[in-house]
Amino acid sequence: MAARFNPLEADARWQKVWEEQGTFHASGDGARPRAYVLEMFPYPSGRIHIGHVRNYVMGDVLARYKRMNGFDVLHPMGWDAFGMPAENAAMEKKVHPGEWTRSNIDTMRGQLKLLGFAIDWTREFATCDPSYYGHEQALFLDLFEAGLVYRKQSEVNWDPVDMTVLANEQVIDGRGWRSGALVERRKLSQWFLRITDFADELLDGLGRLDQWPDKVRLMQENWIGKSQGLRFRFDISPSPSGEGVGGWGMSQLYPTSPTPTPPLKGRGLESFEVFTTRPDTIFGASFAAIAPDHPIALALAEGNGGLAAFIAECKQGGTTAAELETAEKKGFDTGIRVIHPLDPEWKLPLYVANFVLMDYGTGAIFGCPAHDQRDLDFARKYGLPVTRVVAPSPEEAEEPIGDEAYSGPGRLVNSRFLDGLTAEDGIREVIARAEADGWGEGTTVWRLRDWGVSRQRYWGTPIPIVHCEACGPVAVPRDQLPIVLPEDIDFETPGNPLDRHPTWSKVDCPECGGSARRETDTLDTFVDSSWYFIRFASQPGDAPFDRAEAERWLPVDQYIGGVEHAILHLLYARFWTRALQRIGKLDVVEPFRGLFTQGMVTHVTFQDPQGKWLTPEEAESHGGPVIRGRVEKMSKSKRNTVDPEPIVDQYGADAVRWFMLSDSPPERDLEWSEAGIQGSWRFVQRLWRLADEEAGRGSSTWLGDGEDAALDRKVHRAIAAVGANIEALAFNKAVANLYELTNALEKAPASPSRSRAVETLIRLAAPMVPHLAEEVWAAIGQEGLIAQAEWPVADPALLVEEEVTIAVQVNGKLRDTLTAPKGAARETLEEMALASEKVARILEGKPARKVIVVPDRLVNVVA
């Protein structure tokens, strides 16, 4: 063996061996139990960054560990290859999005291979392959035929310069992030998937995902947003003088229309529904309010210029977080009165209010100022009555409400027949009465919206629909799939190139044969990532997947990725899987049994006094003063990124892998540092020296024949600890276990125990530093690959200590320690502790009041 481990030479050599032998192919032959380990597949943006490396190293350690434990492991890799950056590159660099994407994939695949990941590359695909998205089109049609896809008008963010729809995240301060143009709200016909049909089961299923982080489950729960309550009808009160005009409040700021008769009658607008989660507070009602775009508001505005102006003003209001937070509650009194459902004599004013949202519930509310902060703010502003109807105690029944609404528990007061009931009973009672009397019903409202999947872009999966004037939207016949994106496209003009293509969209209607137009929208790329894990498990040519084979691999046993996908991707994938189950295509309920969200890789930042960001190298060579900034997420704009490739060239894959696993718990951020990677490099070399020494010594040169029982125990404790920590994905702890064992081995005198221990250490380290492990494995004359060797088994007998250290406390303070045989009797321990000089000194001859003995742990003497 060489004096030093040379990764430059060894890495490539072992990577070639693994590839040639197909070491990491998932066989699926049923001979071994299966394990499916998956990291979120990357978007081919250009180059691998260090965050990818951390993500894939974690999955890789688990995959290799599972393989050594006798599993048939599926650990695939692919590319989430559709999306905007490719189109931006096309516009900026005049390169075809496909060409740009393919070239990035080639680069990144090469970079990933440098790290020696145990990936089954035979299953690799990119979502931009027609052989992938064609099957996606088929699945879309399956859902379409099952009624889970529909088309409706919806408001979108429209960039008038780029002529494209923008996602909310792409609208910054009301402007398109690329063009800087003021974004318009536009109504477009879009395709939607009925994810709301699954709201209940998606929520319910979270409870059974016990191997998911609580945080992610909670985020999804909030996102789905289930609210139970009462939906009920308000009838508009007929008034002698017609149906009212704006008379009070805000309306004075706006000119009142000279034609005061609002056209509600005969249009189904004589009543409207509201939703509330607090029907118990119904006797605290002091007003009703509708959204500015509620049909009644729009109808009233036809005859009321003041209201029309108010509605227009509401629409202008920004929708950014900051603006909403400070936005004042504003309303417009329509002059209309509505009838309280429990008292026909009780009339409430109807406002149009800026804080009522048309797309939640029914777009209308009843206002109960005493117990809802927004309603209270509103009521105070417009001088509306505030009546307490819930009191935390009988004494507080008449306590006036101040500036804060009371939303806590209590009993109902000032509420006629509800008085004395708890709030919960009140809710039940009012719902029961509403249902019995026919003016409302108990219902559930969700925050979750249906998933709009239409994107007015080129680089995505074409939606397999044809629009025919006679037949409407028609599914493309299956034998015409895949609908392939045209290659001859023009990015010179903004907008969707598919729309402008001279021939692509011109087709005959599959139903009537008449001339028709192909759908030119493409699917949201989140659709692509909603089923790729199924395609990894099984990829026949003529179908999206083979059902039986997919069911044998799924669900994914361990899924690893960034927490930024906690909601959208993970919710969409759960929905898609359930949708496939509902239509009878795949009997899997949840796609990911275990989920792990890893932290980011961060790095220090540097700036010069002018605030210009500097790379770490620039900071070092910079002549003038340099400000050392915070440790932050790596980003190009802050110039604190680290390219993994030169680092792998310098230190080798194993040192990089080891560093990615060290120190920080995997769910937290890891700070990249030069010292850290050097430390890892040193450890790789230490392992090498240890093995080298042992190999060089040969078995004939023992100093003695004696076994080293203490070392044996340490080894077996390490076997148990490393295994448990890898299974728990606590890689930083597994790393610490390996350091401890290495330290112990370096100090241990030569013995057969030590030789065995070094071999065990290499096995334990193999998932983390696989190239070095293979090199050592071969050098010590072992057959085959360590990647396929068995994980050592801890001997339970050696996990038990013979002697234990007992802490001796006086009044809970540590005063002494003593060594006792494992399992020593309470009395023995007590006796030993009381015999301690230090204890005796503190007791000063007085007897102990009490002695607490925790066997094998401590004795606490209470003085």
Next chain:
RNA sequence: GCCCCCGUGGCGGAAUUGGUAGACGCGCUCGACUCAAAAUCGAGUUCCGCAAGGAGUGCCGGUUCGAGUCCGGCCGGGGGCACCA
């Protein structure tokens, strides 16, 4: 505003059910080897103190024989949602 998580040495972080706080790594100090350096090896490294000893897990209080861990109240940091009725 609502919901959730986290505060432990110079730094990253360990610490079963409450039971010896600081494992392991980084950094630093001293020493060995060396002409010197790198590499490597040895010793040390929570704070105060020469020591004996004392203090110590953001702060204040509580429960307990015993609290980093449990409870209450603050302070600080991070994340999610965002006028959701």
